[in-house]
Amino acid sequence: MADTSDPAVLVTHDDTDPAVAVVTLNRPAKYNALTEELKEALLTAVAGVAGDENVRAVVLTGAGKAFCVGQDLGEHAAALEKDAVSSFDTVRDHYNPLVLALTGTPKPVIAAINGPCVGAGLGLALAADLRVAAEGLKFTTAFTAIGLTADTGLSASLPHAVGVSRATELLLLGEQFTADDARNWGIVRDVVPADQVLDTALDLARRLATGPTRAYAEVKSAIRYGAVNELPAVLEHEADAQARLATTADHQNAVADFLAKRTPTFEGR
Structure with missing residues (x-):
């Protein structure tokens, strides 16, 4: 064809x-x-x-x-x-x-x-x-x-x-x-x-x-931002991203799993 x-x-x-x-x-x-x-x-x-x-x-x-x-x-x-x-x-x-x-x-x-x-x-x-x-x-x-x-x-x-x-x-x-x-x-x-x-x-x-999808999105954004901006702005960008990720189920559950000595399971949310 x-x-x-x-x-x-x-x-x-x-x-x-x-x-x-x-x-x-x-x-x-x-x-x-x-x-x-x-x-x-x-x-x-x-x-x-x-x-x-x-x-x-x-x-x-x-x-x-x-x-x-x-x-x-x-x-x-x-x-x-x-x-x-x-x-x-x-x-x-x-x-x-x-x-x-x-x-x-x-x-x-x-x-x-x-x-x-x-x-x-x-x-x-x-x-x-x-x-x-x-x-x-x-x-x-x-x-x-x-x-x-x-x-x-x-x-x-x-x-x-x-x-x-x-x-x-x-x-x-x-x-x-x-x-x-x-x-x-x-x-x-x-x-x-x-x-x-x-x-x-x-x-x-x-x-x-099977990983932390929202964290991956922030990594991609951080790399793009970090490649073209000065360090103080990059540090602020990282701080904002970490604050956003702090509210995700994947981060909160992974911390709990780490403390309980369990392998974390990420759901992408």
Whole structure:
């Protein structure tokens, strides 16, 4: 069946733990290149799992042999020919909201990077909280190869992940780097055989889905805030977050369980 007949994004739930949602980019014949249809479907999917109280962890992956090779250049070429000035409206209309949606999702997001991860695809992967990658896969920023600079937040997320010097090198030269490089630089948590990527990400998501979901949301918020603000403001942000979490059932029950020498059970509330 042709790509155009299939949903651009699939949302399913893990058979083992339905609290884990799996969001799959679904243009395998085009290596999940990002069209307007796919970007809009992904925005809808991420908003849906973010707002679903029954979802406590999310896995983001790609169908077929690739995670995502970035913008669909055929669609982009048509937009350039029609009106070069407006051809990049998609950055504000789609890419920026997608990055904000993924980073702002109040539950952990794990990227299962099953194959090539290029350009905006790398930006989406870095907008997730944790990453698992397939052995032997290649990453690249790719933007300068077509006369562009970074989007999808890579000018912030890549320096935060690998440091300013290496990020500058990767963005200027556009050279490929491997899954092993990504692990050594701290971009990915695990590198496993390609047929184990999704299962490894699901195992991690299941672990997180049994944890203190509201605390995880505060951790995500704190990291984003701490990366761009001065220490006094960061300390106040942390104090406010701890005060909010003090009222949660998960924190109160966990303290009681600790004092009673019981293993805590978190319900995400």
